[in-house]
Amino acid sequence: MSKELLTWMEPALSLAMPALGVLAIGLAAATAAQAADPLPSWSDTAAKKAIVEFVTRVTAEGSPDFVPAAERIAVFDNDGTLWSERPLPFQAVFALDRIKALAPQHPEWKEQEPFASLLKGDLKAALAGGERAVLQVLMAGHAGMTTDEFTKIVEDWISTARHPKTGRLYTEMVYQPMLELLAYFRSNGFKTFIVSGGGIEFMRPWAERVYGIPPEQVIGSSIKTKYEIRDGKPILVRLPETNFIDDQAGKPVGINMHIGRRPIAAFGNSDGDHQMLQWTAAGGGARFMGLIHHTDAEREWAYDKIAIGSLDKALVEAKARGWTVVSMKDDWKRVFPFDTK
């Protein structure tokens, strides 16, 4: 657990938060997908061909690879797979914004680490306390309220906070090709699930609106909750105690706990998704394993093999086993919905 938790906020140590340089990108919303092509933002490369061929094989009745609709389960990592994760994972920005919002109620934080350093903007000093510091930051902003109150906090933040580079809402920083892919799978009878290291209750308030994925198909990390009757009203209180870390070897565990059957398709973008891809690949019959490779420094970011939170082992196994590696630069015509091309 310690490693995963540290992993979650580690990019902060190596990447300085850029100034709020909002790019004035025009609102030239791209036209809707062509009716004939369910994946218009995908280039006509091997990745797209492999996806379409897989879906055709598992849905064609009489095909030796036919899979009944009830078993067409596709799972998707979120950070870096469905939306961006730079310069910080977006939930880390949320956690830091929570500390700033709560600071007036906590005058003691001015003297108390990691909060004192955080409030001065010194992320590196704040996180010098390691896992304990990360937990303190997370729990201070994510626990202590009811589930309904937390949902409201997330909804407020997600509808107002803006990305430091693009000035867009974070829910606009989603990948247009992946939105098309989710819809394409669903129109072929698949159930689509998110399987993310991010917080399950951080994603659920907006995943249905943004991705078309209902709350019951969102799997993520969680803290414990406790049922209580307060003033005659039943509530669930969020406790400052880790319940489950849905990352790395936790992903197959989370999939088994929430879905109870093995996916036939899985998409990730880092070593945090490696075990989920392995678990999916190990089932019988036709399988699709996709690894999103961040290769586009111009339209998004280009990165892998950074110290922590890297794409390294999964990429090696993907190449060895013939999993589909999706290069954002080469395989996607467009990255974000707001891109003009």
Next chain:
Amino acid sequence: MSKELLTWMEPALSLAMPALGVLAIGLAAATAAQAADPLPSWSDTAAKKAIVEFVTRVTAEGSPDFVPAAERIAVFDNDGTLWSERPLPFQAVFALDRIKALAPQHPEWKEQEPFASLLKGDLKAALAGGERAVLQVLMAGHAGMTTDEFTKIVEDWISTARHPKTGRLYTEMVYQPMLELLAYFRSNGFKTFIVSGGGIEFMRPWAERVYGIPPEQVIGSSIKTKYEIRDGKPILVRLPETNFIDDQAGKPVGINMHIGRRPIAAFGNSDGDHQMLQWTAAGGGARFMGLIHHTDAEREWAYDKIAIGSLDKALVEAKARGWTVVSMKDDWKRVFPFDTK
């Protein structure tokens, strides 16, 4: 946790396992439901009227109580709500059968409690060790294998083990009116979920076939699992460690964890379901809370207010708040699918 675990096997202490008196009930399978009436096994009493009126209100577009399909979540307890639970909860029988099956590999059990007493058929002496004894019995039979192996064990048992009173497969000891109710909800756009104190991986292998409820809509108690690569193959190993007890105050927690939104309809039959009914009732808009009351000593069993695992507080609240209490004797024309009337 201790109380819930003890609760789970407690009926064994007060109810002796009857001899295997298989009743020779004819296989006169009842005719299919009348097309005009989706609930043909329900008597035309207030309970049925209340159910139909609720479904009509939440599905009629333009109705002030209209609920979008995505939010039509109905949750059902399993033991005593969808299938019988007498003379022992069926998973307790499974657990005892597991001990018998494993005994040849464990000669030491002949001298070791609680196994020695269990193998002599003395349930009461076996459970004198309290929670620790119950846990030992559960973990001995439910842990130590992979998830795939456990699924196979459950499938083998559920397709061969027979109820001591009726001689039927346990999956035949389900309530015909509730099967109709599940189908009726689904045909009106509801998603139906099981929320049971029973084991999540004990129910999933057969819930889809028997109830039409897919694994991802089954919520229950669980032990921890661990991802491993064994002989080059990814597996999930079931560990002898409790993960979650989905009973009493655990039910709203389980609902929030797996579904992430509040049900608008809930059915239970005991105080173990009380908090789930409260949680469902506390949401806004139209709600349906149903309590199955075991009042039919002739066709099923008549019981409540027994020492542990009782229907007591939930029944008091149901009457005070106008929740629907379903009397099996008065409100159901037929109980089991194999009943001739």
